[in-house]
Amino acid sequence: MSTTSEQPQVATHQVSNRWISLFAISWLGIWLAQLTPFQLTLPEQVNDLLGLDGNNLAESQWHRSVIGFGIVSGVSAIFALIAFPVAGSLSDRTTGRLGRRRPWIFSGVALFAIALVLMGFQHTWVGLAICWSLVITGFSVASSALTALISDQVPVYQRGVVSSWVSAPQAIGVVIGVAVVSLLGLSPIPAYLLVAVLLVVCTLPFAFYLQDPPVGDHGLPSFNLRSVWNELWISPLRERDFGWTLLGRILVNIGNALGTSLLFFLLQFGLHVADPADKVLTLTLVYTVCVVIAALVSGRLSDRLRVRKPFVLGAGVLQGFAAIVIAIQPTLTSTAIAAGLLGAGFGCFLGVDQALATQVLPDAATTGKDLGIMNIAMAVPQALGPLIGAFVVAWFGGFTALYVASAVFGILGGLSVLRVRGVR
Incomplete structure (x- = not known):
């Protein structure tokens, strides 16, 4: 591997199929490790602390379960809010022999893995909150470095395909992880x-495969936590396209989180099905298949057509329509149809949005920090979704309001991309 220091520059050489394959496998491991506990083991630990049977929650109890889970997840969202831009900003300034992004992949994965192991030994609220926050911090550090590589090393005409291999493993990883843990x-x-x-x-x-040559001093000021924090608010306001892309990402992800995070409770207490756990697995598989197909197809098509905005717009509208189907006609059949539509909409969004994000960054020298800010809009809505959803259901007395809110956020998120001017 070359160790010659280079200045950051726009990628022009196509990355290889091997690069993409190993990149996709990395994301499979990251999503599996983050979403399996989020969907399965962490909620079980919360129910144990509350003295509840997660498989037989009474209607008067499930709010306690979701709110307890939401509080732990919400605490971790604060750490994600800080870790994403800080890790990205530090990686922008890294000039050591290991390269610009590689040290942060190693350190993020190490913290991520150690914190996961520690999670299994926690039997208190404080222990759960601290260790899960460390898990999310490690996840944020590793994810920040990996997404920055798209801007560093992938040419614009290939970013749709590469971005789709960030998102498709998300759906595959959670199914594999939950299935393995459950079956065993x-x-x-x-x-x-x-x-x-x-x-x-x-x-x-x-x-280890990554070619990540050291980058020399490229004029960035010394790292300052206050300046990074200020950039959380200044960059979106100062850079129009960056701000609208960030807002659209926040809205679409909140809409998806509201539409998916309380599915089990919709089936059990909204539709009163006899076997909600089995039906959740079936609907999750439908959703997952549609996410994967839509992500891979939309990513490749957006590269070929050299457009991003129509895919993001269509994704938001389709996600909103899926939620409206449940709100208007809440049956098991309509929910199955909506799961497919929601998966297709969110998959289309995931397959293109990361590529769009890399094309609206203000400065090639600060891609890690700017993409770190963008990644907040993926992690924080997911973390807060169950808690927000539980409050919506409690305040408005039913699941109809939850899916109306999901539809509104999804559609507004899709429409916001129309305000982006610098990308087709």
Whole structure:
């Protein structure tokens, strides 16, 4: 590997299929390790602390479960809010022999894996909140470095395809992780150990394969936490396209989080189906298949057609329509149809949005920091979704309001891309 210091520059050479494959496997490990606990083991630990049976929650109890889970997840969202831009800004300034982004992949994955193992031994609210916040911090550091590589090394005409391999593993990883942990009947300690091992196994090959030559001093000021914090608010306001892209990402992700995070409770207490756990698995598979197909197809098409905005607009509208289907006709059949539409809409968004984000960045020298800010809009809505959703259902007395809110956020998120001027 070359060790010659280089200045950051726009990527012009196409990345190889091997690069993309190892990159995709890295994301599979990251999503599996983050979403499996989020969907399965963390809620189980919360229910244990509350003294509740997660498989037989009474209607008067599920709000307690979701709010308890939401509080732990909400605390971690604060850490994500800080970790994403800070890690990105530090990686922009890294000039050591290991390269610009690689040290942050290694350190993020290490913290991520260690914190996952520690999660299995927690039996208090404080312990859960601290360790899960460390998990999300490690996830944020590693994700920040990996997404910055798209801007560093992938030419614009290939970013749709590469971005789709960030998003498709998200849907695949959660299904694989939940299925393996459930089928093996793993308790929290072995479950967390398993996903930690899979995280390391999936991410290290790409980290070692990566050509990440050191970048010399390119005129950035010394790292300052206050300036990074200020940039959280200044960049979106100062850079029009950056701000509208960020807003659209926030809205679409909140809409998706509201539409998916309380699915089990919709089936059990809204539709009163006899076997909600089995139906959740079926609907999740429908959703996942549609996410993966839509992400891969939209990413490739957006590269070929050299356009991003129509895909993001269509994704937001389709996601909103899916939520309206449930709000108007809440049946098991309509929910299954909506799961497919929601998956297709969100997959189309995921397949193109990351590529769009890399094309509205203000400065090639600060891509890590700016993409870190963009990534907040992916992680924080997911973390807060269950808590926000529980309050919407409680305040408005039913699930109809939840899916109306999901539809409004999705459609507004899609429409916001029309305000972006610098990208077609």
